[in-house]
Amino acid sequence: MSNFITDQTFVRENNLSYVLRLIHARAPISRAQLATVTGLNKSTISSLVDELIARDLVHEAGSNSSGAGRPATMLEINSQAGLIIGVELGVDFVSVAVTDFLGKIMWRKREDANPNEDQQKMIDQTLRIVKEAMAAGKKKNVSFLGMGLATPGTVDIKKGVLIFAPNLHWRNVPFGKIFSEQTKLKVFVENDANAAATAEHLFGTARQSQDFLFVFAGVGIGGGLFLNGKLYRGKNGYAGEIGHSPIMAEPSQTVCHCGNRGCWETYANQYSIIQRVQARLEVKRTSIVPKLMAEQNSPLTIPLIKQAADAGDKESIDSFTEAGHAMGQGFAGLINIFNPEKIILGGPLSIAGEYLLPAIKETMARHSMPEIDQQAEVLLSPFGPDASLIGAIAIVADDILSISSAGK
Amino acid sequence: MSNFITDQTFVRENNLSYVLRLIHARAPISRAQLATVTGLNKSTISSLVDELIARDLVHEAGSNSSGAGRPATMLEINSQAGLIIGVELGVDFVSVAVTDFLGKIMWRKREDANPNEDQQKMIDQTLRIVKEAMAAGKKKNVSFLGMGLATPGTVDIKKGVLIFAPNLHWRNVPFGKIFSEQTKLKVFVENDANAAATAEHLFGTARQSQDFLFVFAGVGIGGGLFLNGKLYRGKNGYAGEIGHSPIMAEPSQTVCHCGNRGCWETYANQYSIIQRVQARLEVKRTSIVPKLMAEQNSPLTIPLIKQAADAGDKESIDSFTEAGHAMGQGFAGLINIFNPEKIILGGPLSIAGEYLLPAIKETMARHSMPEIDQQAEVLLSPFGPDASLIGAIAIVADDILSISSAGK
DNA sequence: TAATTAGTATGATGGGGCAACAAATTGATT
DNA sequence: AATCAATTTGTTGCCCCATCATACTAATTA
Numbered sequence: 001m002s003n004f005i006t007d008q009t010f011v012r013e014n015n016l017s018y019v020l021r022l023i024h025a026r027a028p029i030s031r032a033q034l035a036t037v038t039g040l041n042k043s044t045i046s047s048l049v050d051e052l053i054a055r056d057l058v059h060e061a062g063s064n065s066s067g068a069g070r071p072a073t074m075l076e077i078n079s080q081a082g083l084i085i086g087v088e089l090g091v092d093f094v095s096v097a098v099t100d101f102l103g104k105i106m107w108r109k110r111e112d113a114n115p116n117e118d119q120q121k122m123i124d125q126t127l128r129i130v131k132e133a134m135a136a137g138k139k140k141n142v143s144f145l146g147m148g149l150a151t152p153g154t155v156d157i158k159k160g161v162l163i164f165a166p167n168l169h170w171r172n173v174p175f176g177k178i179f180s181e182q183t184k185l186k187v188f189v190e191n192d193a194n195a196a197a198t199a200e201h202l203f204g205t206a207r208q209s210q211d212f213l214f215v216f217a218g219v220g221i222g223g224g225l226f227l228n229g230k231l232y233r234g235k236n237g238y239a240g241e242i243g244h245s246p247i248m249a250e251p252s253q254t255v256c257h258c259g260n261r262g263c264w265e266t267y268a269n270q271y272s273i274i275q276r277v278q279a280r281l282e283v284k285r286t287s288i289v290p291k292l293m294a295e296q297n298s299p300l301t302i303p304l305i306k307q308a309a310d311a312g313d314k315e316s317i318d319s320f321t322e323a324g325h326a327m328g329q330g331f332a333g334l335i336n337i338f339n340p341e342k343i344i345l346g347g348p349l350s351i352a353g354e355y356l357l358p359a360i361k362e363t364m365a366r367h368s369m370p371e372i373d374q375q376a377e378v379l380l381s382p383f384g385p386d387a388s389l390i391g392a393i394a395i396v397a398d399d400i401l402s403i404s405s406a407g408k
Numbered sequence: 409m410s411n412f413i414t415d416q417t418f419v420r421e422n423n424l425s426y427v428l429r430l431i432h433a434r435a436p437i438s439r440a441q442l443a444t445v446t447g448l449n450k451s452t453i454s455s456l457v458d459e460l461i462a463r464d465l466v467h468e469a470g471s472n473s474s475g476a477g478r479p480a481t482m483l484e485i486n487s488q489a490g491l492i493i494g495v496e497l498g499v500d501f502v503s504v505a506v507t508d509f510l511g512k513i514m515w516r517k518r519e520d521a522n523p524n525e526d527q528q529k530m531i532d533q534t535l536r537i538v539k540e541a542m543a544a545g546k547k548k549n550v551s552f553l554g555m556g557l558a559t560p561g562t563v564d565i566k567k568g569v570l571i572f573a574p575n576l577h578w579r580n581v582p583f584g585k586i587f588s589e590q591t592k593l594k595v596f597v598e599n600d601a602n603a604a605a606t607a608e609h610l611f612g613t614a615r616q617s618q619d620f621l622f623v624f625a626g627v628g629i630g631g632g633l634f635l636n637g638k639l640y641r642g643k644n645g646y647a648g649e650i651g652h653s654p655i656m657a658e659p660s661q662t663v664c665h666c667g668n669r670g671c672w673e674t675y676a677n678q679y680s681i682i683q684r685v686q687a688r689l690e691v692k693r694t695s696i697v698p699k700l701m702a703e704q705n706s707p708l709t710i711p712l713i714k715q716a717a718d719a720g721d722k723e724s725i726d727s728f729t730e731a732g733h734a735m736g737q738g739f740a741g742l743i744n745i746f747n748p749e750k751i752i753l754g755g756p757l758s759i760a761g762e763y764l765l766p767a768i769k770e771t772m773a774r775h776s777m778p779e780i781d782q783q784a785e786v787l788l789s790p791f792g793p794d795a796s797l798i799g800a801i802a803i804v805a806d807d808i809l810s811i812s813s814a815g816k
Numbered sequence: 817t818a819a820t821t822a823g824t825a826t827g828a829t830g831g832g833g834c835a836a837c838a839a840a841t842t843g844a845t846t
Numbered sequence: 847a848a849t850c851a852a853t854t855t856g857t858t859g860c861c862c863c864a865t866c867a868t869a870c871t872a873a874t875t876a
Contacts, residue, residue, distance in 0.1 A: 003618075003637040005446050006422050007865055008831040011414045015832085018413055032855055038413050041833050046856060063840095069854025070840040210411075211643055223745070229411040232635050234747025235619055236783055245653065245741035246775055260775050333653035337631070337745070339642025367654055367668050375644055415832055416864045423865090440822055449866050454824060471873095477821025478873040 015040065017403040019048045020057060023075050024401060025207050028061055030072030049075060057081050057101075057400070077102060081400075082145035083137045085185070086392030087126060088192065089151040091115065091167045091219050094122070095389045096129045098137045101145065101400075103203045103393055107136040115168040123173075127182055134183065145400060146186040148392035149175050150195035152222065154238050160189045163237070166257065167219050188395045192216055192347075193240055194231055195391025196381065197224025200344050202394045202401075205379050212342040213334055215242070216387065217327070217349035220257075221265040227338070243269070245333060267326035270302050270349055276319035277305055287315040306352045320352050324359025331360055332367030335376045346381030347388070353380040423448065425811040427456045431466055431483050432809060433615050438472065438480030457483060465489050465509075465808070485510060489808070490553035491545045493593070494800030495534060496600065497559040499523065499575045499627050502530070503797045504537045506545045509553065509808075511611045511801055515544040523576040531581075535590055542591065553808060554594040556800035557583050558603035560630065562646050568597045571645070574665065575627050596803045600624055600755075601648055602639055603799025604789065605632025608752050610802045610809070613787050620750040621742055623650070624795065625735070625757035628665075629673040635746070651677070653741060675734035678710050678757055684727035685713055695723040714760045728760050732767025739768055740775030743784045754789030755796070761788040 015038075022037060023029055035045045052058040059078045065071030081101040088095040092115070097108040109129055113122050130147070137144060153165025160176015180187040190198070197214035200206040206226065214224035221243035225232040233239050243265030244258050254272075256263035266272060277300060281287055289300070289308050298304055309316040331343055345353060345360075361378055368376075383390045423446075430445060431437055443453045460466040467486045473479030489509040496503040500523075505516040517537055521530050538555070545552060561573025568584015588595040598606070605622035608614040614622075614634065622632035629651035633640040641647050651673030652666050662680075664671035674680060685708060689695055697708070697716045706712055717724040739751055753761060753768075769786055776784075791798045 003426075005426055005448060006414070006419045008416070008419065008829085009865090011416065011419060011831060011864085014414050018411075030855080035856095040413060042856065043834080043858080044832050046858095047832085065841065067854085068842045068852070070856075072855065211640075225745075227635055227640050228638065230636065232619075232640075232746075235749045236747055238747035238777070238783075239745065241744040241747075241777055244744045244777060246737055258777055329654050333741075336649040336652045337633075337647065338640075339644055339646035339649075341643045369646070369649055369652055369666055375646075416862085417832095419831090419864055438822075443823095450823065451825080451867090452865055455865090471822095473874065475821085476819070476875045478823075480822060 013403045015044070016048055016051060017401060019045065020052055020077075020403065021401050023052075023058055024077050024202070027076035028064070028074035029076075030064065030074055032072055034075075079104065080142055082143050083140065084145050084393045084396045085130060085133050085137070085147040085183075086389050086396070087130060087147065087149045087179075088386075088389040088392055089113075089115075089122075089126065089149065089168075090388075091152065094126050094129060095386070096126070096133050097386075097389055097393065098133045099393050100142075101397065103199075103390060103397065106140070107133060108389075109133070115170065119170060119173070123178060127179070130179070130183060144183075144185055146188060146396040147179060147183055148188045148190065148195065148394070148396040149179065150190055150192045150388040150392040150395075151175070152192050152220070154236070155189050155191050155194075156237060157188070157190055157233075160187060162189065186396075186399075188392075188399060190391070190395045191222070191224070191237070191240070192388040192391065193222035193224035194233070195224070195395050196346050196383070196387035197226045197231060197344075197391070198398050199383060199387060199391040199394035200346075200381060201226060202397055203390060204382050205344060206342055209341045211338065211340050212344065213338060213340050214344050214346060214381070214387070215327075215331070215334075216347040217268065217345060218270055218347040220269055221330070223334075225338070242330065242334065245330065264326070264330040268323050268330065272326070273302060273305065273319050273323045273349070273352075274300050276322055277315060280315040280319065284315060288313050289316060302348055303351065306355075309352065309355055317355055320355035321359045324356040325363045327356060328360040328363025329367055331364045331378065335364065335368045340376055342377045342379055344379045344381050346383060346385075348385045350380055350384045350387070353384070421811045423452075424456055424459060425809060427453065428460055428465060428485075428811065429809050431460075432485050432610070435484035436469055436472070436482035437484075438482055440480055442483075487512065488550055490551050491548065492553050492801045492804045493538060493541050493545070493555040493591075494797050494804070495538060495555065495557045495587075496794075496797040496800055497521075497523075497530075497534065497557065497576070498796075499560065502534050502537060503794070504534070504541050505794075505797055505801065506541045507801050508550075509805060511607075511798060511805065514548070515541060516797075517541070523578065527578060527581070531586060535587070538587070538591060552591075552593055554596060554804040555587060555591055556596045556598065556603065556802070556804040557587065558598055558600045558796040558800040558803075559583070560600050560628070562644070563597050563599050564645060565596070565598055565641075568595055570597065594804075594807075596800075596807060598799070598803045599630070599632070599645070599648070600796040600799065601630035601632035602641070603632070603803055604754050604791070604795035605634045605639060605752075605799070606806055607791060607795060607799040607802035608754075608789060609634060610805055611798060612790050613752060614750055617749045619746065619748050620752060621746060621748050622752050622754060622789070622795070623735075623739070623742075624755040625676065625753060626678055626755040628677055629738070631742075633746070650738065650742065653738065672734070672738040676731050676738065680734070681710065681713065681727050681731045681757070681760075682708050684730055685723060688723040688727065692723060696721050697724060710756060711759060714763075717760065717763055725763055728763035729767045732764040733771045735764060736768040736771025737775055739772045739786065743772065743776045748784055750785045750787055752787050752789050754791060754793075756793045758788055758792045758795070761792070 035042045061076045063071040079100045079102040086097045094113045095110040098106045154163045162173040175189045176187045193216040206212045210229045216222040223240040223242035244263045246262045254266040256266045305316045381387045443450045469484045471479040487508045487510040494505045502521045503518040506514045562571045570581040583597045584595045601624040614620045618637040624630040631648040631650035652671045654670045662674040664674045713724045789795045
């Protein structure tokens with residue numbers, strides 16, 4: 001306690017937010033149950049709920065008579081409180097989605113993109129899709145609550161500026177300003193892994209968790225650290241660069257794009273898997289991978305390897321398993337450091353979760369302290385490769401659930 | 409915001425605590441300055457300060473007239489608020505200290521001990537020294553505020569029970585119960601690295617820091633994680649086992665006592681340094697280390713190697729440097745993950761800080777992402793090998809600074 | 817003596833707590 | 847079938863006590 005000054009306004013907003021989040025996490029729930037769970041007086045709960053209903057964030061939804069006594073009026077989040085636009089700027093694509101307040105997708109679109117070509121072009125492309133999304137949303141008679149944008153790299157969330165995205169080769173892009181001017185919406189910008197972690201907390205497998213890690217595996221490996229019940233960002237918002245911890249998974253050490261050797265992510269990112277498959281193909285010719293590539297006129301990609309693995313291709317399965325072991329080594333280190341309730345794997349690589357997870361768990365168990373390992377659950381994100389897109393939605397929803405627009 | 413319910417009592421206690429900590433960190437300070445810094449109304453500050461003075465935690469200390477206007481009455485912590493007993497249970501020693509409320513040592517004693525021999529014997533030994541300490545403290549006319557105990561291993565701080573200390577081979581020791589029965593004091597039990605981190609936050613080099621790491625280097629390497637302004641303990645209080653992250657510092661991988669190979673601490677703990685010196689001695693005979701060992705009739709220890717290094721002994725200096733590089737590799741990983749304001753090195757090994765630090769910084773810079781590294785400061789704990797002993801004091805002081813005895 | 821800064825006193829506003837009450841149901845009794 | 851007690855839900859009115867705003871007193875300098 002005691003990192004900030006409080007007053008009665010804080011008490012009110014804090015309790016409003018607490019109750020609102022409880023309803024979000026445990027709906028349907030009655031006023032009486034809320035009073036029991038929070039320890040607040042029944043009359044206080046009534047007053048808080050009245051205000052939430054007046055704000056159109058909550059509504060009553062029938063009554064529930066179980067046993068003797070007056071039946072309870074159940075409360076739930078008003079999914080029609082407004083629409084949310086989420087944008088994920090990936091390394092080679094743009095995804096946009098429109099959801100209701102509960103994260104249910106109403107509309108979505110994904111386009112390939114090339115950030116290396118021209119920054120302005122990619123921003124224009126994104127703007128165009130966002131405007132399509134808004135047009136689609138306007139057909140419902142509900143207003144927009146805001147827009148969220150998730151991107152790899154470090155972000156100044158207060159200013160809404162992307163500071164530096166190594167994989168995009170972008171620096172100092174004022175996304176918040178650009179998109180709020182064009183959409184007239186409140187725009188939130190967040191790191192992709194942090195956004196995904198928020199999505200798990202609000203909509204996914206970490207709704208009750210205070211301490212969990214989200215591992216975003218794709219071109220690189222990024223981490224969203226949810227600690228003591230909130231995102232941990234570190235001094236400058238750089239926290240979570242878990243991919244660059246030095247580990248030794250194999251004798252040969254690939255040079256990481258960060259310039260070092262032995263970075264964990266060089267053994268476990270999507271490129272490492274493609275390389276593993278390529279290396280196997282040179283030795284062994286029975287794999288169905290070349291055939292699939294020819295049929296689909298496609299380069300060697302993770303979805304294609306996954307497809308091959310599903311068809312029983314040993315080279316593909318083995319490559320995933322190998323990468324899974326490398327991942328597990330990193331997970332072990334994380335578990336020793338954080339003693340989290342959960343580690344959730346998401347991002348593009350997570351589509352191969354069924355092949356990665358057993359290897360991850362095996363190596364993790366071998367390399368982490370037994371007392372800690374027994375406590376930690378490893379899970380696949382229910383949002384898979386869309387984790388950060390849903391994350392972009394989640395950071396908007398989270399702001400509203402916080403009540404106080406001043407944040408913190 | 410919004411991890412807990414609040415009410416007016418919370419507001420009062422929180423603000424009392426906030427103001428008390430401000431006075432602790434920035435004394436001497438006036439009411440007017442407190443009002444400016446906190447943003448609270450002048451009358452509110454007056455009321456809070458009155459209560460702190462009534463509780464004997466703060467007192468007025470002269471006035472300070474700078475420029476025009478009525479001179480300010482300066483406030484400071486009442487160092488005579490009471491005495492604190494701190495106990496550090498090390499792997500092969502027991503240290504006890506008595507300090508005033510500001511952590512100033514009034515009395516201290518250290519004895520060798522052997523935890524492998526007999527747990528009860530070591531507890532009895534500790535109790536004996538604690539009673540000596542209390543007798544010494546009673547000569548002043550001030551009462552005791554409480555007792556803190558720092559120990560390696562995982563701790564249930566609510567119950568005051570040591571859950572498991574691998575280095576001591578102890579399990580489920582109810583220190584809180586044992587010592588509070590014998591001393592009639594409120595007893596706090598905490599992990600050694602967490603305690604040391606608290607000491608840095610209250611009395612040391614991290615008084616203004618919200619996000620910093622304490623690295624306790626000795627028999628093992630443990631970490632105290634101070635994140636978002638408070639200690640992070642993880643799901644079961646196991647967080648901070650940073651020593652068991654798998655890294656590759658050298659080709660040969662020593663087996664760690666945790667059973668794995670390649671753990672960071674096996675390359676950087678005190679035993680690794682002793683081994684490095686021993687290996688060098690076999691090759692080269694000019695070192696003064698054997699002479700020192702003979703003169704002092706001492707085995708090869710870190711203090712002895714430090715002594716040799718101070719006398720210019722190349723083998724000793726090189727051994728420290730080599731271990732420093734291994735440490736730096738681990739530090740780099742930590743900085744990438746946490747983006748902390750500071751990393752503070754303490755514990756037995758820190759007496760060789762002047763030899764370790766340059767190597768640490770060099771390797772750290774090479775293995776961490778440049779943007780992050782430039783932000784992180786690496787420091788030696790001002791308490792050196794006593795970091796956890798002062799930490800035991802600090803956890804008692806911290807509880808009092810929290811005002812609310814219900815904690816949180 | 818005016819200007820300036822420090823600290824205090826008083827009443828206002830509005831949080832949550834408490835206790836009595838009203839509302840809506842079940843189920844046993846008549 | 848009608849009634850009444852028991853039970854649970856939710857509301858109302860009053861209280862306590864946070865901080866705030868304002869006006870005040872206090873102590874210094876120029």
